[in-house]
Amino acid sequence: MFRRGFCALLSALFISGCAIDVSTSSFVHQDTTITPIDTTQLHQRVNEDEAEVSITTVELTNAQGVALKGIAVSYPEPVVNIVFFGGNGMTISKSSGLMHRFGKIPANVLWVDYQGMGASQKTSSMRMANIKADALQVYDYGKSVFPSTLPTVVHGLSMGSIVASYVATVREVDGLVLDGAVNRITDVAQNMVPEWTRYFTYLSVSADLAMVDNADYIRNYQGPLLILAGREDELTPAAFGRELYDVSPSFNKEILVVPGARHAENMENDKVIPRYRDFINSFEQYPGY
Numbered sequence: 001m002f003r004r005g006f007c008a009l010l011s012a013l014f015i016s017g018c019a020i021d022v023s024t025s026s027f028v029h030q031d032t033t034i035t036p037i038d039t040t041q042l043h044q045r046v047n048e049d050e051a052e053v054s055i056t057t058v059e060l061t062n063a064q065g066v067a068l069k070g071i072a073v074s075y076p077e078p079v080v081n082i083v084f085f086g087g088n089g090m091t092i093s094k095s096s097g098l099m100h101r102f103g104k105i106p107a108n109v110l111w112v113d114y115q116g117m118g119a120s121q122k123t124s125s126m127r128m129a130n131i132k133a134d135a136l137q138v139y140d141y142g143k144s145v146f147p148s149t150l151p152t153v154v155h156g157l158s159m160g161s162i163v164a165s166y167v168a169t170v171r172e173v174d175g176l177v178l179d180g181a182v183n184r185i186t187d188v189a190q191n192m193v194p195e196w197t198r199y200f201t202y203l204s205v206s207a208d209l210a211m212v213d214n215a216d217y218i219r220n221y222q223g224p225l226l227i228l229a230g231r232e233d234e235l236t237p238a239a240f241g242r243e244l245y246d247v248s249p250s251f252n253k254e255i256l257v258v259p260g261a262r263h264a265e266n267m268e269n270d271k272v273i274p275r276y277r278d279f280i281n282s283f284e285q286y287p288g289y
Contacts, residue, residue: 022189023206025126028159029089030116037069037119041097052076053103058112060141062134069119070112070138071096072145075103080175080280081146082153083139083167084111085160087180087264091118101267105276108150110142128208135163139171151283153177157264158236165217174283175224177276178214179266180236183243185209191235215247224287225253226279228272230261252286254279 039055046053054074061067071092082102086095091113102109114131116122123130143152151174156164161181168176182188186205193201218225225248229241238257245255256275258266266272 020189020193020201020203022185022203022209024128024208027088027185027189027209028114028116028126028128028131030122030126031091031118034121035091035093035118037071037113038093039071039096041095042073042099045097045100046103049100051100051103053100058110058141060112060137062115062130062137064115064123064130066115066121066123068112068115068121068134068138070110071099072142073099073103073109073111075106075108078106078108078147078150079277080105080153081108081142081150082110082155083142084109085135085138085154085156085163085167086111086114087158087160089117090157090160090264093118098267101273102155104273105280108146110138110146112138112141128212131163132166135167136170139167139173151175151280153280155179156181158182161236162212162214162217165214165221168223169217169220173223174287175226175279176221177226177228177279178241178244179228180230180233180263181214181227181241181244182236183214183240185212187240188236191237214244218244218248221248222250223252224279224283225250226276227253227255228266229255229257230263230266231257231259232262233265235263252282 056072058070058072059067092111099109113120115134153175154164154167154173155177157179159182161178164176189203227241227245229238241255258269261269
């Protein structure tokens with residue numbers, strides 16, 4: 001997820017020899033062209049299971065006048081609404097099959113491509129503040145279209161874990177799921193540098209990114225928290241998730257280290273869906289506050 005947006009920086013490493021400038025524009029992946037939403041992968045998984053699903057295309061216009069596009073996916077007899085925030089460079093067209101894993105819960109799921117990725121338009125400059133503002137708009141839209149009788153969870157994968165945590169501190173969410181959680185952008189950037197070059201590489205991180213610390217959000221969130229960490233994840237290792245678990249003041253919190261899972265593979269493990277259901281079922285008895 002993060003690697004795609006970082007390839008240009010790695011090229012700079014070999015040119016400069018020892019220093020890499022990490023700014024939002026170079027770190028956060030931006031596609032060169034807009035790609036129409038393709039849900040072929042999702043349809044294939046649905047057909048394999050002979051399942052029923054409703055897929056609706058979503059289009060929002062943000063405060064910058066940029067069109068953000070995504071999908072709302074609904075499965076029969078859902079028990080939860082999930083607003084999903086993907087990883088860096090992760091798009092619906094390339095990863096829509098992941099939505100079917102949420103269908104196993106079952107759930108209603110909203111996923112909107114970040115600005116500059118996939119089907120969404122981009123601006124002349126990328127700032128984390130704009131991504132966070134978009135995330136609030138996406139969440140509010142999800143709350144307006146999904147059944148109000150169901151709990152609403154924000155689920156963030158990789159870079160999306162920062163976005164989801166931010167939303168959870170600004171909006172009243174019923175639960176927060178951090179999947180392959182990022183703690184600090186600086187730590188992730190360091191993990192993306194080849195090991196043999198780390199001893200002579202200096203990362204100069206812009207203020208916009210250096211200020212991003214997921215722990216700051218988690219300290220201010222007291223609701224139900226589920227952290228999914230891949231045991232074999234080298235990009236956002238389980239240690240990142242444990243750090244966030246330790247600083248969380250929530251009474252209802254759990255960290256699940258998924259055996260054999262590498263980066264962005266946690267939801268594919270069959271042990272995760274039952275634990276996800278248990279997490280949702282815990283809301284009424286242990287709201288976390």
